[in-house]
Amino acid sequence: MSIESTKSYAKVVQNGVQAVETIRELGATGYLAENIYVLAHDQDRTDRIIDAADAQEVGIKEEGIFHSLANLFRSRGDELRSKIVSLGFTETEAEFYEKELDLGKVLVIAVRK
Template sequence: MENVYVVENGVQAKAKIEQLAALGYTKDDIYLIAHDKKRMDDLSDELHVNEVGIEEEGLFDKIANVFRKRGDELRSQFENLGLTQAEAEKYEEELDNGRVVVIGKK
């Protein structure tokens, strides 16, 4: 089961993370994705949540992502978290517009 939220900034991301925690999600169940890798790293570290890694992507996708454009990499990450291709495209477009996506996945 996935809960997906589009937020504008770190303050809103923190609020959604707290909401997911209240629903029983642990920090290992919560992922934060941003278009800019540094922003994603900083927010993930600050808010103590996951980025999509080898466990979620699998080794093949992780290696393939090295050669993909950032948009393709992000869509792949969304799909590896259980979103459909159409949902992945929709949320990747939100990232293009500077937003952040918070996903709770059990």
């Protein structure tokens, strides 16, 4: 499933290879690398994909200091939903995407700024 709006685009992919391909496609269509984010349920997997594709991790800049600090005390699922919402998606969308991440999939998000 992917959602497109005037601001954000999200795509769930099966693995890191597909995530890297999607990130490259988004770059070719005009999204800037600093506006493309990757999320996986496993933080190490997220980091590996980010390194391989020159994408970004959702951080303080996107979430704000309060939510970033709160994530230190949240479960990984709560943290992921918070990050997805911080990129412009609704709670319902965040819940859907987090469930996909639970299944081992990877989420690529691109934001137009």
